[in-house]
Each structure stands twice: as C-alpha cells, then as structure tokens.
Amino acid sequence: MIRKGTLLVLALAAAWAAPKKPVYVGVRECAACHGGMRIGNQYSQWLHSKHSQAYAALARPESREIAKISGLLRQEPQQAPICLGCHATAAHTEDWERDPDFRFQDGVQCEACHGPGSEYMAESVMRDRRRP
Numbered sequence: 001m002i003r004k005g006t007l008l009v010l011a012l013a014a015a016w017a018a019p020k021k022p023v024y025v026g027v028r029e030c031a032a033c034h035g036g037m038r039i040g041n042q043y044s045q046w047l048h049s050k051h052s053q054a055y056a057a058l059a060r061p062e063s064r065e066i067a068k069i070s071g072l073l074r075q076e077p078q079q080a081p082i083c084l085g086c087h088a089t090a091a092h093t094e095d096w097e098r099d100p101d102f103r104f105q106d107g108v109q110c111e112a113c114h115g116p117g118s119e120y121m122a123e124s125v126m127r128d129r130r131r132p
Contacts, residue, residue, distance in 0.1 A: 021096070021097070022097070022115065022119050023097055023098060023117075024090040024093060024097060024099065024111050024116045024117065024118075025111070025117035026099060026102040026103060026106060026109060027046065027052075027110055027111075028101065028103075029099075029101075029121055030042075030109075030110045030117065034110075046110070051107055051109075051112075052107045052108070053107055054087040054107035054108045055087050055088045055104055055105050056105070056107065059077070059078055063083075064077060067080065088107060088108070089104075089109040089112040090102065090111065090112075091104060
C-alpha cells in the first residue's frame with residue numbers, strides 16, 4: 001500500500017527530474033569555449049561584427065529619426081518590440097526563458113540562429129554533434 005505522502009514525494013521527484021525548459025544563456029557563455037584561436041576566434045569575430053552592435057545601433061540619432069518618421073513608435077527604439085525583434089536576441093521571450101545574466105545589450109547573439117544555449121552548451125553535447 002502506497003501512502004499519500006509517498007505519492008507526493010514521487011511526484012516532486014518526477015517534477016525535479018523533468019527536463020528544464022530551453023533558456024537563453026547569452027553570448028558570454030558561448031565565449032568561454034568559442035573564444036580561442038583553436039576554434040577560429042569565433043567570439044572575437046562576433047564581437048567585432050555589426051551583430052554585436054545591433055542593440056547599440058538603436059540609440060543612434062538616425063535610429064530615433066527612423067522611429068519618428070515611421071509614426072508607429074511611441075517609445076525609444078531600444079524599448080520598442082518592433083525594433084528589438086531584429087536588434088536583440090530573445091527580445092520576444094519571457095523572463096523565465098532567459099538566464100539571469102542574459103543581456104539584450106549584447107545585440108544579435110549566437111542563440112539568434114542556434115537557439116537557446118541551455119539545450120546544447122554542455123561540453124558533452126558540444127563535442128558530439130549527434131546528441132540533441
């Protein structure tokens with residue numbers, strides 16, 4: 001006979017073991033492994049690209065002028081969802097879908113194409129491309 005308390009413990013254990021939902025971790029996590037010469041200085045190349053400056057570009061006077069001319073925006077481009085959709089990775093996500101250290105200010109990051117890093121950032125996954 002299984003007691004109610006035992007069922008509760010089993011249910012909690014199952015919930016704890018459930019896979020985490022995908023979370024955006026941010027380019028700084030990627031940099032830890034993708035920054036060296038051995039892997040082609042990928043982080044450095046991104047850092048010097050327009051992608052890394054995409055969010056900052058929204059603060060330029062010309063961006064504000066574009067927003068004004070459009071007549072659609074009633075807020076600064078760096079807060080407007082229509083602008084952030086292209087200029088900041090994961091701008092469309094809920095708070096729980098982003099690691100606490102994730103920063104929109106880092107612009108268009110690796111995860112814009114590769115998806116939430118929590119799904120593949122483990123070294124065991126990165127070393128075996130066949131793994132999910």
